[in-house]
Amino acid sequence: MFDSKVSQTEQQQYQEKFEQLKPKTPILKNVIWAFIVGGLICMLGQFFMNYFMSLGFSNKEAAGPTSVVLIFLSALFTGLGVYDELGRLAGAGSIVPITGFANSIVADNKVLFLPRHQL
Amino acid sequence: MQTYLMAFVIGGLICVLGQLLMDLTPLTPAHVLVLFVVLGCVFSSLGLYQPLIDIGGAGATVPLPGFGHSLVSGTIEEVNKAGFWGIFTGAVKATAAGITAAVVFGLAIAIVFNPKGK
Amino acid sequence: MEGEGLLAEFYDRILKDTLDNNSSWEKCESTMMEWAIKTAVFKETSAIDDIDYVLAGDLLNQLMSTHFAIRGIGRPFLGMYGACSTLAESMLVGSTLIDGGFANKIVAAASSHHDAAERQYRFPTEQGVQRPMVSQWTVTGSGAVVISAIGNGPRITAATVGKIVDMGIKDPNAMGPAMAPAAADTLWHHFDDSGRQPNYYDMIYTGDLGSVGKALVIELFKAKGVDLSTNYEDCGCMIFSKDQDAHAGASGCASSAIVFTGYIYRLLMQQKLHKVLLVGTGSLHSTTSYQQKESIPCIAHAVAIEM
Known part of the structure; x- marks a missing residue:
């Protein structure tokens, strides 16, 4: 059907055909979920920030402990195997906040350790 | 309440931007992660990120551009304080808490939990 | 996941999870393949020693799962890599060996494991990423066939x-x-x-x-x-x-x-x-x-x- 050396026009035609048949990404749904989940994570961050500010941290100083708490929560939920379920729904909503950074570090770290025998 | 609402809106919008980049361009989540930190650095050095934090609070500091902003503002601060060496120490000093937390919690969680398959 | 799928009633054995009491996903894939080969040979009513050649492969680097599975088989082995075409490739080469008179009975087998493949080819399974709509889900499983010079099968x-x-x-x-x-x-x-x-x-x-x-x-x-x-x-x-x-x-x-x-x-x-x-x-x-x-x-x- 094809010559051993496929011409560039053939490649282009095929790729165009593929683009036509490619299932559409549900962008609107993804964007809405990203907004809601991303917004909620930031609201949670604001809650901890306000708490640390009430302890006497300045606006700027409170950002550090806030990210530490969020990173801990994200690591914990990654450990429990919940964060990736959230990520499937929220996409960038759970990747862009600092928690997504922690998630990728934990997920990468975890595969370095062999799972222990499950009883 | 106002601050929570603004954190939600600004944080949500930054995530929407990331989602659009992932859905409409061939960028992968890893690209977006790195790109956003770099963007944070750029906007911060142009002095455009601090105003966003003033409006959005955690909505601007929690997403990754906030991390980029900390890198740059930390460097600038340290350069003003310690001079030339601040270029090498400032960025990491400002973000030390986050980096250490990610490494320590990452390691601890990896030891405690088994990786889960699907 | 496969066990809840459309063909669940046709499989010989369904594992309860993707580890099946092994300490790693790769080991689980190896045990699956070893079990599939032994079961196929048993069903064909031959002994493992009757097999002249085993031709098998999987998706992982250096055919990791296959090599550890074949270690427990102890028969002459040729590793095949055709990515997901491995079973067809093995059957093709195996039937040629038989047709040429070089073998009487061969086993062709292939396996893949979703979690092991994800960790090699894509992301760690627990990284929260969205899969694009065009993407497919790597099957966790293994299948083996016995091809023989004589017999009543297809x-x-x-x-x-x-x-x-x-x-x-x-x-x-x-x-x-x-x-x-x-x-x-x-x-x-x-x-x-x-x-x-x-x-x-x-x-x-x-x-x-x-x-x-x-x-x-x-x-x-x-x-x-x-x-x-x-x-x-x-x-x-x-x-x-x-x-x-x-x-x-x-x-x-x-x-x-x-x-x-x-x-x-x-x-x-x-x-x-x-x-x-x-x-x-x-x-x-x-x-x-x-x-x-x-x-x-x-x-x-x-x-x-x-x-």
Whole structure:
């Protein structure tokens, strides 16, 4: 059907055909979920920030402990195997906040350790 | 309440931007992660990120551009304080808490939990 | 996940999770393959020592799962790599060995494991990423067949070795669409060489093109004036149900391996199918080639099985 050396026009035609048949990404749904989940994570961050500010941290100083708490929560939920379920729904909503950074570090770290025998 | 609402809106919008980049361009989540930190650095050095934090609070500091902003503002601060060496120490000093937390919690969680398959 | 899918009743054994009491996913894949080979040999009522050659492969680097599985088999072994086309490739080479008089009985086997493949090719399983709609879900499973010079089972009557076709698709999430031209090419040459028409076969099965790749094969044949849609199906569209969220379908060596050994073979034995063409499809990229922005070279091998 094809010559051993496929011409560039053939490649282009095929790729165009593929683009036509490619299932559409549900962008609107993804964007809405990203907004809601991303917004909620930031609201949670604001809650901890306000708490640390009430302890006497300045606006700027409170950002550090806030990210530490969020990173801990994200690591914990990654450990429990919940964060990736959230990520499937929220996409960038759970990747862009600092928690997504922690998630990728934990997920990468975890595969370095062999799972222990499950009883 | 106002601050929570603004954190939600600004944080949500930054995530929407990331989602659009992932859905409409061939960028992968890893690209977006790195790109956003770099963007944070750029906007911060142009002095455009601090105003966003003033409006959005955690909505601007929690997403990754906030991390980029900390890198740059930390460097600038340290350069003003310690001079030339601040270029090498400032960025990491400002973000030390986050980096250490990610490494320590990452390691601890990896030891405690088994990786889960699907 | 496979055990909750559409063909659950056809499998010989369904594991309760993706570790099955092994300490790693890779070990689980090895045990699956070892079990599949031993069971296939047992069902054929021979002893493992009657097997002249084992031909097998999987998706992991250096055929890790296969090599550790074969360690427990103790028979002469040839490692096969055709990515997801491995079972068809092994059957093709194995039947040639028998036809040439070099062997009386061989085993062809292939396996894949979703979590082990994800960690090698994509992301760690727990990283919260969204899978694109075109992506497919690697099947966790293993299938083995015994091919013998004598016997009453279905016979391999023809086979076509494919050539590498690369249509310049670079997205490793779109493996089905990347492989579709290779499958179409092999099918085309198979019909051309053998003089058989598509309607010669009761069913033509491709390995793991998924819903998008399947549609593309039909399109490619339509452009050549051949209607394939009546007796053509893709194994990747047969394993998971719609609500299992596998997006474009199943992929992996095990896709064609478990559908062929579980479902198609049983239908052949029950005389519900008589003439089947199995086209194993493989995308031969690696993580390195993807990082170097290479496109995906693809291959397909066809094996005709008749009862």
